[in-house]
Amino acid sequence: MKAKEFFSFPNPVNDYAARTVATGVVLMSLLALALDSPWLLIPLSYGFLARVATGPRLSPLGQLAMKVIGPRLSKEPKLMPGPPKRFAQGVGLAFAATASILTLTSGWSVGRWVLVPLIAAAVLEAAFGICLGCISFAQLMRLGIIPETVCEACNDISLRRV
Secondary structure (H helix, E strand, O other): OOHHHHOOOOOOEEHHHHHHHHHHHHHHHHHHHHOOOHHHHHHHHHHHHHHHHHOOOOOHHHHHHHHHHHHHHOOOOOEEOHHHHHHHHHHHHHHHHHHHHHHHHHOHHHHHHHHHHHHHHHHHHHHHOOOHHHHHHHHHHHOOOOOHHHOHHHHOHHHOOO
C-alpha cells in the first residue's frame, strides 16, 4: 500500500459510523471527567489524530464504528461527503490536544474544561446528526478559504446518495 493510500480518508463516509464515533467520543470524555482521569486524554487524542491521518484505518473506535456498530444500525449506509468529516476530526483533535497540553502545563483542573465544548459538539453529532465541524467547513468553502475542488459533493447535493 502506498503512503498516499494509507494516509487517506474515506469519501463518502457512512453517517451511521460517524455518529457512532461521536458517541464514543462523548462516552470517553464523560468518563474522563466522571472518573477524574486525565490519562483518558491519551486515547482520545490518539483517536482523533489517527482518524485525521488515516480515517478509521488506525483508530480502534473508527474500526468498531465502521465494521461492527455502523452496519448494525442500518443495512443501507447513509453516505455523506468525507472532506467535511475529516475537517471535523481535525477540530476534535485541536480540542483534545489543547486539553492535553493544558493538563500537562496547568493541571487537570484547567484542561478538563476544554472537554466541555468537545462533548457538546460530539453530542450534537451523535444524537442529532448536526456536525459543527461540517458546518464550519461549508462556511469556509463559501468564504473561499477552502477551495470548492476539495469537496465537489458539498457543492452538488445530487452527488449524494441518501
